[in-house]
Amino acid sequence: MKHFDGSACIYAFAPHMQPIGSVSPGERFTVMTHDCFHEQIQTEGQTLSEIDYDRLNPATGPIFVDNAHPGDLLKITLHDIRVADRGIAIVVPGEGLLGHHVENSMVKIIPINGTHCTYKGLNLPLAPMVGVIGTAPSEASGTWGTASPWMHGGNMDTKDICAGNILYLPVNTEGALLALGDCHAAMGDGELCFTGLEVQAEVELTLELIPGAAQKWPVLETLEAYMVIASGDTVDDALYEASFQAVTMLASCLDMTFEEAYLLASLYVDLKISQVVDPKKTVRAAVPKSVLSETHRASLFRGDNVIPSEKK
């Protein structure tokens, strides 16, 4: 199985990047990912002033996907996320949603043992996920640091980006140029203090292409739902955008008027928080599969079914 060892990584998603290697559609491969600190934190006694902030959120890649062309949709199936045997979480004054209540920095190295981690005497379950995953942004979108989420993906910090689920990202340039990193062994919706349980990991995945079906925002498919993942300057802004996308998706799939789909969404679409602490905030609007027939689902990513972006 092809393996990317993490020796080459990026700190920004740019429209033009030099690929480190390539994969074919349908090929199963593995990627070693760094923790969000690029392993600069090794002991609890370290002070954060020692850290080079230009090396945060490394994403392994970019990986060229053979035959990926602008306008295609990249279908990413996540098979497994194997996390390291310890993770890091930190608290910093001023950081995260409640950072002004924090008086002292705290670095915690948290042991991981199979399916659980241990913190302050508590034995807590793991739920590994990928924090940063994205493709080259469009020229119009420009360059985005790996700390930020946007239409190309990036630091979405969405805990449903986990093994068993499928992520759909836009292809904006030849080869798509996928990169990923910043795995978390556990994270709550919100990522309150601005770190999850930050870990090195090995991610096993397969990429496929859906020609001419690019969406404006990432879409995540779980066992139960299609989730539009949108970001904005505030949670309120992100909720607006994700909601508009979900209602438009329903109207298009079910051949309903906007009003009819809006009503249906009010009864069945769940708005969910991804993270509230990155430079842009991220939410997801979950359209349950139960409202869509097999035929509807098949039409979801047709080439003629592109959902436009909408600003208030």
Add this chain to the structure above:
Amino acid sequence: MKHFDGSACIYAFAPHMQPIGSVSPGERFTVMTHDCFHEQIQTEGQTLSEIDYDRLNPATGPIFVDNAHPGDLLKITLHDIRVADRGIAIVVPGEGLLGHHVENSMVKIIPINGTHCTYKGLNLPLAPMVGVIGTAPSEASGTWGTASPWMHGGNMDTKDICAGNILYLPVNTEGALLALGDCHAAMGDGELCFTGLEVQAEVELTLELIPGAAQKWPVLETLEAYMVIASGDTVDDALYEASFQAVTMLASCLDMTFEEAYLLASLYVDLKISQVVDPKKTVRAAVPKSVLSETHRASLFRGDNVIPSEKK
């Protein structure tokens, strides 16, 4: 079983209200609730200009709870919510998160058959919940229309307020003065278009008292989590308040510093959207029971464990 038939209801939660009857702690009883339109909508051909807006969101009550004193916590166990055989949902220009996209009003009378409803040829599952439920607010808090959520409860539109779960509300006055209404047969997190599937219902419940343990915000207990339900002018404001409560709850229960609890919350507390369309927006911060031992859970609502409110 004692039964309140819905003939007496309120449109505002006030510090001083005249009770319509009383129940004893531990007594199982039923309450008939009106739909949010007070049954003013009977056909799809009606125009909304015919509606008396002063009669929206009726809450059956207030019900006096014997031996309830200010400072107690009212424990409300919801046993069952039996909904009518049809529900109403409407779309109105300017209303809800995406209301400026709506060109025409639409009234839908939606048939309900046992566990499902039928809309536009789709057979959709029900998930009955209580939209409005509250106690008399404190004098300091003042009077709140039933359309708004706040610290006393009210129009929280939180879909986990459903059969099988337990809601904890503050007791601010003698007898607590509980009232409830505005049940939904189905609603997505967010309540995008500003109505759920609005129904008349019969709610079966039991009330108990925990002396001297009032919380500042409602708390909901599900099989898996304790959820602090907080509201604010924006979703961002509500998320801040709910998060602060959850972190303070964890710090208190687990005897941790604020920083230690903040870190734990970042890994395990889920921020969830309740509704984004009422006069105040409502969210919930879910603390999973898996991080709390039986001892911790028992200490959650101790009289000496009151969580203060906090404003940014």
